[in-house]
Amino acid sequence: MINLQAKALTIAQMKEAEARSNELGVSYAQLMENAGSACTAKIKELFPKLSTSSVVILCGKGNNGGDGLVIARKLENSAADITCIFCCGEPGTELSQKVYQQAAAISSIQFLDAKKEPMLCHFCLNQADLIIDCIFGTGFHGEVQGSAQPMIGTANKADAVRIAVDIPSGMNGDDGSCSISVFRADHTLALGALKPAHLLEDTQSVCGKIHTLDIGMPSEALEDSSSVKLLKWENLPALLPKRDPNANKGDFGKLLILAGRSGMGGAAMMATLSALRCGCGLTTLAAASSVINACFPHLMEAVTLSLAETKDGAVSSESLTLLSEHLSSSTAAVIGCGLGHDEHTEKLVRSLVKETQTPLVIDADGINCLAGDINIVQTAKAPIILTPHPKEFSRICGKSVAEIEADREQAASQFAQQYSVHLVLKGHATVIALPDGTVYQNTTGNAGMAKGGSGDVLAGMIGSFLAQGIASEKAACLAVCLHGACGDRCAQRLSEYGILARDLIQEIPLLLRELEQNR
Numbered sequence: 001m002i003n004l005q006a007k008a009l010t011i012a013q014m015k016e017a018e019a020r021s022n023e024l025g026v027s028y029a030q031l032m033e034n035a036g037s038a039c040t041a042k043i044k045e046l047f048p049k050l051s052t053s054s055v056v057i058l059c060g061k062g063n064n065g066g067d068g069l070v071i072a073r074k075l076e077n078s079a080a081d082i083t084c085i086f087c088c089g090e091p092g093t094e095l096s097q098k099v100y101q102q103a104a105a106i107s108s109i110q111f112l113d114a115k116k117e118p119m120l121c122h123f124c125l126n127q128a129d130l131i132i133d134c135i136f137g138t139g140f141h142g143e144v145q146g147s148a149q150p151m152i153g154t155a156n157k158a159d160a161v162r163i164a165v166d167i168p169s170g171m172n173g174d175d176g177s178c179s180i181s182v183f184r185a186d187h188t189l190a191l192g193a194l195k196p197a198h199l200l201e202d203t204q205s206v207c208g209k210i211h212t213l214d215i216g217m218p219s220e221a222l223e224d225s226s227s228v229k230l231l232k233w234e235n236l237p238a239l240l241p242k243r244d245p246n247a248n249k250g251d252f253g254k255l256l257i258l259a260g261r262s263g264m265g266g267a268a269m270m271a272t273l274s275a276l277r278c279g280c281g282l283t284t285l286a287a288a289s290s291v292i293n294a295c296f297p298h299l300m301e302a303v304t305l306s307l308a309e310t311k312d313g314a315v316s317s318e319s320l321t322l323l324s325e326h327l328s329s330s331t332a333a334v335i336g337c338g339l340g341h342d343e344h345t346e347k348l349v350r351s352l353v354k355e356t357q358t359p360l361v362i363d364a365d366g367i368n369c370l371a372g373d374i375n376i377v378q379t380a381k382a383p384i385i386l387t388p389h390p391k392e393f394s395r396i397c398g399k400s401v402a403e404i405e406a407d408r409e410q411a412a413s414q415f416a417q418q419y420s421v422h423l424v425l426k427g428h429a430t431v432i433a434l435p436d437g438t439v440y441q442n443t444t445g446n447a448g449m450a451k452g453g454s455g456d457v458l459a460g461m462i463g464s465f466l467a468q469g470i471a472s473e474k475a476a477c478l479a480v481c482l483h484g485a486c487g488d489r490c491a492q493r494l495s496e497y498g499i500l501a502r503d504l505i506q507e508i509p510l511l512l513r514e515l516e517q518n519r
């Protein structure tokens with residue numbers, strides 16, 4: 001396993017840790033009390049002029065709101081005035097109702113309802129020196145709606161210091177995706193442990209400075225939870241092997257790329273160019289003859305293998321023998337980018353996967369060709385890395401896209417273990433799951449990369465590292481994180497709108513140079 005720090009607990013793991021704490025004698029009520037105390041101490045530290053300040057606490061109806069009510073009680077006598085605004089109606093959980101009763105007994109705390117008294121709420125927010133966000137935490141889903149929305153809007157514009165408790169309201173704690181309306185914090189107080197979203201680069205402007213607070217969870221409760229390991233740019237130098245100065249091209253692997261039906265030559269070309277840029281000794285593109293004819297002038301450094309083509313422009317299954325020969329003399333292969341999916345390609349891909357011992361990266365249509373019976377990967381002799389996007393993953397794992405997206409790490413990990421493959425689940429914060437259940441979450445990349453061609457570039461990169469003899473786990477992590485970093489650099493120069501997949505390929509050697517220098 002790559003030695004990366006386990007830095008975050010997913011929402012599901014956090015809930016497990018809470019349950020274990022409870023079993024170990026630290027009750028849910030005690031955790032909420034501890035959370036309120038830890039937040040209050042941190043707020044006093046971050047905001048020393050509290051005694052002359054107006055504090056507004058935005059409360060939801062769940063336990064994040066409960067934390068806000070404990071904070072209100074504990075801040076009593078420390079601030080000039082304290083107002084709690086219920087943004088989604090009165091507290092709805094047993095715990096939050098209990099702490100509401102305790103806070104309501106303190107006469108100096110004012111309680112307002114955002115729906116019933118919106119003008120007064122907006123007034124208080126505009127007058128506030130400090131706004132504490134306890135509307136939603138780990139229980140948030142979907143979009144912020146109803147009265148919470150205008151409260152967040154006014155809070156974000158107010159001339160106040162903004163502190164979010166656990167997770168800024170409107171942000172998903174696992175993947176960092178944000179509702180259109182999201183609380184923009186100067187500080188975020190992560191309760192018990194960081195959540196994956198806290199560590200993503202593109203959530204930093206929403207979270208502000210992040211502080212992890214000890215809320216008294218026994219360390220056994222936290223340690224027992226298997227963690228998502230975060231894959232960061234800083235981890236990459238250690239993953240990139242030094243090139244032997246005495247080596248020749250034969251020492252850096254032979255990659256075979258089976259890609260491209262007619263009309264999809266771009267995918268084949270991008271996988272090939274990105275593989276060439278990642279240092280593989282010899283890269284061969286095997287594709288339908290019309291694709292090879294179109295791509296050939298642009299692929300000077302690659303070997304091309306022109307395959308018999310069906311009348312529909314797909315690679316004919318007649319090419320099986322030729323491909324098997326090439327595959328057996330390669331050190332890795334990429335199968336799928338723009339390959340198409342018909343009876344010919346399906347027969348071809350399934351035969352190759354069944355027979356070969358050469359490590360494989362199977363992408364896009366390569367995956368679609370296996371979807372009819374995915375058990376084939378379990379009995380394959382070769383190590384396999386599958387690189388689906390959620391829709392392709394849905395076809396092979398029997399879950400809907402919504403179910404996958406609800407817990408990407410869990411879905412990926414479960415599949416990787418069940419089928420003994422490495423799985424790269426693409427999308428925002430790409431997940432890499434290993435057959436032993438280990439999960440990495442990538443922290444590089446941006447929405448500008450959500451375009452046709454990006455995945456082909458990634459497949460070529462993974463294949464290239466794999467062909468050079470880098471183990472599946474490292475090859476996948478290195479390629480995924482480097483690919484995202486290329487996207488981030490491109491976005492700085494070209495904007496997220498303007499990036500093309502081919503720009504990522506240009507960036508690869510520049511970033512590899514930086515990694516070589518930082519090794």
Ligand SMILES: NC(=O)C1=CN([C@@H]2O[C@H](COP(=O)(O)OP(=O)(O)OC[C@H]3O[C@@H](n4cnc5c(N)ncnc54)[C@H](OP(=O)(O)O)[C@@H]3O)[C@@H](O)[C@H]2O)[C@H](O)CC1
Pocket residue numbers: 014018028031032033035060061062063064065066067088092093135136137138139140141142143144145165166167191192215
């Ligand atoms: N980690 C710990 O050990 C502790 C954490 N604590 C705090 O508890 C929250 C999690 O509390 P939970 O009650 O599970 O969830 P939330 O408070 O975040 O929110 C749930 C309520 O919000 C509603 N909701 C969710 N999304 C929306 C939306 N888009 N619009 C409107 N309402 C929404 C949700 O409604 P449902 O219909 O989904 O039920 C709930 O009513 C954690 O973050 C910590 O702050 C405790 O202090 C204990 C220790």
Ligand SMILES: [K+]
Pocket residue numbers: 064133134135136137164165166167168169
């Ligand atoms: K919050």
